[in-house]
Amino acid sequence: MTFNSFGFILLLLPLFIVAMQLTKRITIGKPRYREACKVVIIAFSLAFYAPFGVKNIAVLAASILINAVGARFLFGKRNKAFLAVLLAVNVGALLFFKFNGFFFPVAVSFYTFNQISYIVDIYRGDAPEFSLPDYLAYILFFPKILQGPLMGYGKFVEKLDKALETGDAGGRVKAVDYEMALRAMLLLSMGLFKKVILADTFGRAVDYGYDNLMTLGSMEAILVAVFYSIQLYFDFSGYCDMAAAVCMMIGFDLPENFNSPYKAVNIVDFWKRWHISLTRFFTKYVYIPLGGNRKGAMRMYINFMIVFLLSGLWHGSGWTFIVWGAMHGVLYVITRAVSAGAVAGIDVKKESVIGRGVKVLLTFIYVTVAWVFFRANTISDAVTLLTRVFTGGAKRISTGISACFQLDELWYIIKVTPLMKMGFVWEICLWLFLLVSVAVIFFSRNAIEIAKTCRIGVKTTVFTAVLLVWSIVSFAGVSTFLYMNF
Structure with a gap:
């Protein structure tokens, strides 16, 4: 299930x-x-x-x-x-x-x-x-x-x-905290929406792109790579939100496992935000037993590379996962070496918005390129996609990609508007999906933070209901979470 x-x-x-x-x-x-x-x-x-x-x-x-x-x-x-x-x-x-x-x-x-x-x-x-x-x-x-x-x-x-310590002084079970229950439902709904509406929609476009690599134009190749980064983000983030929501319903404090990783200013910062518990596991049970940083800088860098190569193997058995792990390991080592061993060493308060933005963008681009190998069936496929970025030429986005954003719910809305007469209406939907996703990923607060701190009222209740109902009616093509495959 x-x-x-x-x-x-x-x-x-x-x-x-x-x-x-x-x-x-x-x-x-x-x-x-x-x-x-x-x-x-x-x-x-x-x-x-x-x-x-x-x-x-x-x-x-x-x-x-x-x-x-x-x-x-x-x-x-x-x-x-x-x-x-x-x-x-x-x-x-x-x-x-x-x-x-x-x-x-x-x-x-x-x-x-x-x-x-x-x-x-x-x-x-x-x-x-x-x-x-x-x-x-x-x-x-x-x-x-x-x-x-x-x-x-x-x-x-x-x-x-x-x-399970829920009893009051009289030995009775405390009354249900309806406000906390609604916050949990809000978090569950946001996570479900991320998975069903956002991740799965981008996933269909990614699948089409990887099935038709040789026909992709330059813009399409870029979009397919970026779409997979977005798909992974919302897939894993959605799962983490829903898991935290279920635990919130019974008072269990689930450890944080996902913290806006695409806001990272470098690769070290990224791994403090993405799959946090996996990083802790490898640190405690692999990196430290190997010697950690106790045996000099060179040994420390070798230990880092071993950890990232093992992380690649943990995710999958193909060479593409090894390349993915190596790419992260190499940049991680370089970043640590340049910063003289400082962990993420970034004082955000002393850094300009533009400077931080450039670092976030460069980190995202590198992570996205690494994800290309992570998603590809073979190294050849990954190289083909990256090559098409430069050799695909200027082409209009194909209907095969834009059609992936033809959600039934949107179709019912669009068909009663003048937009239906426009031949590129689904391209507009594609760009709207991308715009909303960028806003959520790079500029919005975490869903868990929103759920725990937002004002509970009629608007929040309606918003929760809309997300939940929209997601449930979209269950026709239920898909598994990506990390279940690892």
Whole structure:
């Protein structure tokens, strides 16, 4: 199941919220109150994952069984050999599925990294004692199982227990905070809109472009590259917003995983904003164990390159992902070297708006070029697209690309206006989509910030309803989130 589906929005999510409230009211004050709530979370998480099929469930179950048994054995012991075996099993399984070419389990990259985080923390003595309900909730928790954020076991359990502290002084469940519920619905609606209306629309144009590389004009090639950057942004941002919204509904404080990455002034700043939890994972479990910055500048730069190459492999098994990782690694090393080891070292207050804007634009261009390799099936395809930018010539945007922006909802509006008589009406829609996206990406506040600080009233309620209804009626062609494929 995915967030952008009828089953989730209209069935599983409402039932989950009701079940959590009922469980709290029935069990609060009793010895097994928290365990009962965690059982509900586990049950609904299994229901969320079950539609992916028996093979996916079998792999997930095997991973849970092996690591649960291993964690019980490893706890309280510093058995390096057994830790190595568990790590080899997890990494080996992940590599097998990455390279086997016929079956890639849903979310295997994410829950495998959570398993690795857990067993390493146990070995280091950084994780609390094993508890089956806590462990199952940690691995299965449906707001984060598909695309993160990656969290340490101890931090997850701490946040979950805090979320379940909902009783008042009289031992009763606190009344529902309707304002917070509306804020959560606003965030959910914005995330859903980003995915269903924006990301998927740009995605159709990207697919058309990559299927017709040799026919693209220069402007079309540029647009296809930029459209993929926008698609990825809204796809991942939309997921993060919806995951945070679901967690907000039960009082769980989900760690930030996405913070306006295209506002970054350099590549170091970008990786402090994009997939934040993945950066933390590689820093804690790869970069620091390799020596970090403790063994001199050259060793530090080599460690950076190793991390980014591994990040490329984590995303996919093709050479295109290696090139993508290498491109980020090389610029990251150069940026750190030039700044003499300063992390993002930018004092925004002392920098002119124009100077900052130029840095943001240059960083976005570089990231977009790297995304070309990330999206392409082969290095040859990526090179072809980049070459068409300079050799495609001046051509009008093809109907194949502009037609991707022919949304049914817009068609019903446009057909009753004079715009319908214009032969380039869908090109206008394309540019409107692009203009709105640029405004949101580069100039708007984060959706989470908006949801938490906006004034709640009639306008907010109507806005939430419009986004939610528009998104739901567009579910006809439900698509998966891009990061589910990694």
